[in-house]
Amino acid sequence: MKKAALITGASSGIGAATAIEFAKNGYFVYLMGRDKDRLAEVALQCRSGATLLSCELTDTKALDKRLNDMMNINIHRVEVVVNNAGIYKPGSVEGDTDEIWSQHFQTNLLAPVHIVRTLFPYFKKHGGGSIVNVSSTLGVSPVANTGAYSALKAAMINWTQTLALEGGPHKIRANCVCPGIVDTPIHSFHGLPETEKTKTLSQMASLQPLGRIGTPQDVANSIYFLGSDLSAWTTGASLSIDGGINLA
Template identity: 65%
Template sequence: MKKAVVITGASSGIGAATAIHFGKQGYFVYLMGRNKDRLAEVAVQCRSGASLMSCDLTDLAALNKRIAEITSTTIHKVEVLVNNAGIFDVHSTEQGSDELWQKEFEVNLMSAVRLTRAFFPYFKQHGGGSIVNVSSSLGLKPTAATSAYSAMKAAMINLTQSNSLEGGAFNIRVNCVAPGIVDTPIHQFHSLEEEKRNAAIAQMNPMQPLGRIGTAEEIAKAIYFLGSNDHSSWTTGAVLAVDGGITNT
């Protein structure tokens, strides 16, 4: 069977870059996300083939259907699961409604919980596997007005470490990448007109000891490193900050 990777939030940003990078390394890519048109645009850039698994990750019935489709195939063997899907809201403590917290909880944390829970028995059956969770530098060092997002990303780190302890005996590795500020559509500045966007980025660049914000491709390479047995076969429970050094400031 051909090796495969499952990537959530694959329609843009870090997810799309990760899908393209895994495709370059010979992986068939299962692209999970809500926007089928954008997933199709990513699919054509995946050199080793891709399948569109469009669904809302907060719709449990739809998600379970897609998981069943992936795990029942005899053509591809899933070796890596990348839990990347996420949303980002900036709000004060007073603005943090129950609805906002619940939405952050469902997308940023429970999607990873459900997919991990589903793929643990699959990986056990196939002799092992690798899970990479995408957290954030805010999960390590939160800032004001990011309480819900930062809390979910901190929980993602704890989830990673707990799952790694359970998975070790079955050759299931679970690791985590914590990106800093990356130029992707999750941030509002990304969609500004060019002049305003460049001005916003210029203001953020000095916040990093390395003097610039990151790219989706840089995070994708870190995810591939942790996901691939060729590069990190003795690594589990790790939290890799790829953030230009911002968590050290």
């Protein structure tokens, strides 16, 4: 059976680059996201084959249907799941409503928990699997006005360690990446007019020990490493991919 990877948030940014990276390395890819047109554009760049799983992650019924459809396709064995989809809504202690906390919780943590709970028995039955969770440097070291996002990204790191402990005996690995600032549509600066954007990026670059912010491909390379057998003896790890910003 051909090996396959499920990537959530594959319609944009880091998830799109990750899907293309797995496909370059021979994986069939299941592309999960909401925007069908963008998912289809990514699929065209995945030469090893791709299936679109368009889905609102907070709709548990729809998510279950997509996951079950995927697990019932017997021509591919899903070996890797990348929990990448996420939202980022900065806000202050006093400004962050329950609704904002709930949105971050549902999308950034509960949906990955649901996906992993559903896939665990499948991985056990098929002799193992590899989970890569996309956290953030803010999950390690928060900054002001990111309370909900940072707290849930921190929870993701801790949860990954539990998965590693429970999954180990079943050859299920779980690891985490913690990206720094990466130029994707999740940031408001991404859509700025070109001159303004160049100015903003160069300001941000000057704060980074490696002198630039990240690209989706920078993160995709590390996700591929942790998802694939290249990291066969690594589990429970959190890998910072942040140009050294956490050291600065």
